[in-house]
Amino acid sequence: AQSVAQPEDQVNVAEGNPLTVKCTYSVSGNPYLFWYVQYPNRGLQFLLKYITGDNLVKGSYGFEAEFNKSQTSFHLKKPSALVSDSALYFCAVRDIDNYGQNFVFGPGTRLSVLP
Amino acid sequence: ETGVTQTPRHLVMGMTNKKSLKCEQHLGHNAMYWYKQSAKKPLELMFVYNFKEQTENNSVPSRFSPECPNSSHLFLHLHTLQPEDSALYLCASSQGSASGSLNTGELFFGEGSRLTVL
Numbered sequence: 001a002q003s004v005a006q007p008e009d010q011v012n013v014a015e016g017n018p019l020t021v022k023c024t025y026s027v028s029g030n031p032y033l034f035w036y037v038q039y040p041n042r043g044l045q046f047l048l049k050y051i052t053g054d055n056l057v058k059g060s061y062g063f064e065a066e067f068n069k070s071q072t073s074f075h076l077k078k079p080s081a082l083v084s085d086s087a088l089y090f091c092a093v094r095d096i097d098n099y100g101q102n103f104v105f106g107p108g109t110r111l112s113v114l115p
Numbered sequence: 116e117t118g119v120t121q122t123p124r125h126l127v128m129g130m131t132n133k134k135s136l137k138c139e140q141h142l143g144h145n146a147m148y149w150y151k152q153s154a155k156k157p158l159e160l161m162f163v164y165n166f167k168e169q170t171e172n173n174s175v176p177s178r179f180s181p182e183c184p185n186s187s188h189l190f191l192h193l194h195t196l197q198p199e200d201s202a203l204y205l206c207a208s209s210q211g212s213a214s215g216s217l218n219t220g221e222l223f224f225g226e227g228s229r230l231t232v233l
Contacts, residue, residue: 036222036224041226043207043227102163103160106157108157
């Protein structure tokens with residue numbers, strides 16, 4: 001079965017500094033990996049995904065993620081954090097059983113960007 | 116605007132009430148999902164419909180009853196709920212998977228329905 005871990009409940013970073021939100025995964029085949037962001041009282045918004053190809057994936061709002069197969073990681077990064085990036089971030093993997101119909105989400109990491 | 120609309124956004128109900136949550140997507144997708152998001156717990160997949168057929172029922176109590184009349188609409192019927200069912204219920208959609216093909220598309224979420232059971 002597929003699983004996702006986000007080892008940090010909370011990440012604090014100063015505005016203008018680079019940020020990293022960590023994600024590791026366990027899958028039985030090729031990984032299909034996703035990052036989502038959730039602002040208070042809102043649904044989840046898609047940021048980016050890795051299916052195949054370049055290990056560095058670029059997404060919305062200046063975010064990018066680096067796929068590392070040997071470390072089974074898919075960390076989310078941004079070169080310069082904004083206060084408005086403060087939100088809850090979820091890493092997810094597409095469950096390849098049942099033709100990839102299901103997503104398995106990590107527990108989420110709360111990012112606080114301090115002015 | 117994600118193309119997935121949920122109503123109502125907020126719902127307060129007693130344990131003996133019957134209510135329904137509605138989800139509608141305008142993205143031409145064929146798969147629809149219900150997730151439950153409770154405080155301090157991971158997102159819980161509840162139900163999945165692929166081309167209007169239920170393909171996943173993640174051990175959800177029978178007091179939650181899904182209905183998918185067509186690929187654009189998804190309902191969650193609620194009856195005799197418990198206070199611990201209070202949560203944010205999220206609807207999502209994605210491209211469906213025809214038999215033998217793998218779906219690699221992302222999920223598109225609605226804004227959620229905040230349910231409070233008294």
